[in-house]
Amino acid sequence: ASGGINTPALQAVEIVAHRGASHDAPENTLASVNLAWEKNTDGVEIDVYLSKDNQIVAFHDKTMKRTGGGTDLRIVDQTLAELKKLDAGSWKSPKYKGEQIPLLSEILPTIPEGKRLFIEVKCGPEIVPFLKADLKKAGRKADQTCVICFGSDVCRDVKQEMPELKVYWLSGQRKDKETGEWTPKLESLIETAQSIHADGLDLNANEKIDAEFVQQVKQANLGLYVWTVNNPDEANRLAKAGVDGITTDRPAFLRDALEK
Ligand code: G3P
Ligand code: CA
Numbered sequence: 001a002s003g004g005i006n007t008p009a010l011q012a013v014e015i016v017a018h019r020g021a022s023h024d025a026p027e028n029t030l031a032s033v034n035l036a037w038e039k040n041t042d043g044v045e046i047d048v049y050l051s052k053d054n055q056i057v058a059f060h061d062k063t064m065k066r067t068g069g070g071t072d073l074r075i076v077d078q079t080l081a082e083l084k085k086l087d088a089g090s091w092k093s094p095k096y097k098g099e100q101i102p103l104l105s106e107i108l109p110t111i112p113e114g115k116r117l118f119i120e121v122k123c124g125p126e127i128v129p130f131l132k133a134d135l136k137k138a139g140r141k142a143d144q145t146c147v148i149c150f151g152s153d154v155c156r157d158v159k160q161e162m163p164e165l166k167v168y169w170l171s172g173q174r175k176d177k178e179t180g181e182w183t184p185k186l187e188s189l190i191e192t193a194q195s196i197h198a199d200g201l202d203l204n205a206n207e208k209i210d211a212e213f214v215q216q217v218k219q220a221n222l223g224l225y226v227w228t229v230n231n232p233d234e235a236n237r238l239a240k241a242g243v244d245g246i247t248t249d250r251p252a253f254l255r256d257a258l259e260k
Pocket of ligand 2: 045046047150
């Protein structure tokens with residue numbers, strides 16, 4: 001695929017484990033990331049923020065309420081030392097008690113050869129220099145990491161600073177209940193992706209994405225990834241339509257369910 005990755009091992013649809021193997025293990029922890037690699041996923045997606053002391057950590061929500069020990073403390077107001085004391089595993093299962101919030105720099109060394117980490121930036125462009133430093137220090141090959149973000153400003157800055165990295169702009173289309181129209185229009189998504197020099201789009205999976213839709217994206221020389229699909233029928237439909245990758249909470253289950 002044009003803006004997708006094109007190594008022989010990944011010619012089939014790329015399976016990306018959403019927040020790690022998050023159906024089975026606590027999302028955005030080393031346990032869920034490593035479990036996803038063990039399940040032979042092609043990619044792992046994580047969410048990242050900058051801590052108060054400018055460390056890049058993996059976490060999804062803005063606060064600690066759901067997955068960080070139950071308080072309403074905000075992640076960006078905590079130092080790394082404070083975050084490291086929290087239990088990010090018990091909410092999922094007592095088996096994961098004491099699982100910590102990981103640094104990006106702890107996740108980067110886990111990426112196996114031929115696989116890649118999708119780093120979703122959940123904060124603003126202030127993270128970019130720190131991201132560049134972490135990636136450089138880890139010495140990962142450029143094709144072992146990529147960046148995704150809903151913020152087009154972040155995508156643009158990442159691409160400017162690290163042109164060798166693939167960047168996919170996250171967006172979503174919604175169907176208007178009254179008019180039946182899908183917004184934003186695909187043409188407008190393509191235009192924005194091109195204007196920020198993104199390598200592709202990463203969209204919410206929906207019924208509008210069919211072979212013609214995929215064709216239109218590919219003609220614009222962009223890759224197309226979709227999130228978050230746990231239903232085998234929907235995954236097969238999207239794979240047949242030609243998407244480059246599918247993000248799922250259940251990488252092994254979905255890989256098995258995809259028609260060969
Ligand atoms: O892969 C994109 C997807 O993760 C975006 O939604 O809320 O799960 O971060 P969210
Ligand atoms: Ca995400």
